[in-house]
Amino acid sequence: MSRHDEHRIREQIATLGQSLFDRGLTMGSSGNISVRTDDGGWLMTPTNACLGRLDPATISRLDRQGEWLDGDKPTKEHFLHMAMYAERPQSQAIVHLHSTHSVAVSCLPDIDPCDCIPPLTAYYVMRVGKLPLVPYHVPGDPTLGDAVRGLAGQHSAVLLANHGPVVAGKSLEAAVYATEELEETAKLFLLLHGKNPRALTPEQVAELERRFPRD
Ligand SMILES: O=C(O)[C@@H](O)C(=O)COP(=O)(O)O
Numbered sequence: 001m002s003r004h005d006e007h008r009i010r011e012q013i014a015t016l017g018q019s020l021f022d023r024g025l026t027m028g029s030s031g032n033i034s035v036r037t038d039d040g041g042w043l044m045t046p047t048n049a050c051l052g053r054l055d056p057a058t059i060s061r062l063d064r065q066g067e068w069l070d071g072d073k074p075t076k077e078h079f080l081h082m083a084m085y086a087e088r089p090q091s092q093a094i095v096h097l098h099s100t101h102s103v104a105v106s107c108l109p110d111i112d113p114c115d116c117i118p119p120l121t122a123y124y125v126m127r128v129g130k131l132p133l134v135p136y137h138v139p140g141d142p143t144l145g146d147a148v149r150g151l152a153g154q155h156s157a158v159l160l161a162n163h164g165p166v167v168a169g170k171s172l173e174a175a176v177y178a179t180e181e182l183e184e185t186a187k188l189f190l191l192l193h194g195k196n197p198r199a200l201t202p203e204q205v206a207e208l209e210r211r212f213p214r215d
C-alpha cells in the first residue's frame with residue numbers, strides 16, 4: 001500500500017470518528033474503528049482513545065496475522081474485528097459504537113435474538129438487514145470473537161447484548177452509514193414500542209434485497 005493511501009485512510013478514520021463522536025453516536029472513549037489495508041493488514045483505533053480526538057499518526061497498524069506493528073496499542077476489541085473480517089472477505093471496514101438507542105435495544109429482554117429490530121423501513125433493509133444478538137461477553141474478551149464468528153458470514157451487522165452494534169461495510173463510509181441507519185431505526189423501534197407498528201412484509205423485504213444487495 002502506498003504511503004499516500006495509508007495517509008488517506010488514517011485521515012478518514014479520524015474524520016469519521018470525530019463526526020460520529022460530535023453527533024453523540026458514541027461517548028467518552030467508547031467505540032472502535034478498523035479498516036483493512038491493501039497489504040493484507042489493518043489500521044485500528046487505539047484502545048482508550050476518544051473517537052472525537054484521534055491523531056491519525058498514532059492509529060494502530062496490524063499485520064496480516066493481526067499482530068500489532070506500530071502506533072498506539074490497538075483496541076481491545078481487535079479479536080472481535082479480526083473474527084468478523086475472517087468471515088467477511090468482502091468487508092473493508094468495521095465500526096463498533098455505544099450508540100444509545102442501539103444499546104437500549106440490546107438490553108431488552110423480549111427481542112428476537114435472530115433479528116433484534118423488525119424491517120420498519122426500506123433503508124434499514126438496504127443498509128443493515130437482519131440483525132442477530134450476540135450473547136453478553138466481557139468487552140475485549142477473545143470469546144466475543146468466537147461468538148461473532150458463527151454469525152458474521154451471514155450478517156454484516158450484529159448487536160452485542162448489553163453493549164452495542166458492530167457493523168461491517170465494503171468501505172469505511174458504508175460501515176458508518178449502516179451504523180447510523182441502525183441507530184436511527186433502533187430509535188424508531190423504541191418510539192413505536194407498544195404501538196403494534198406495521199413492518200415491511202417478507203415479500204417487500206425480498207424485493208429490496210433483490211434490488212439493493214448488501215455486501
Ligand atoms: O466496550 C468496550 O469496552 C469496548 O468495546 C469499546 O467500545 C472501547 O474499547 P477500546 O477500543 O479498547 O477503547
Ligand SMILES: [Zn+2]
Binds near residue numbers: 030031097098163
Ligand atoms: Zn464497546
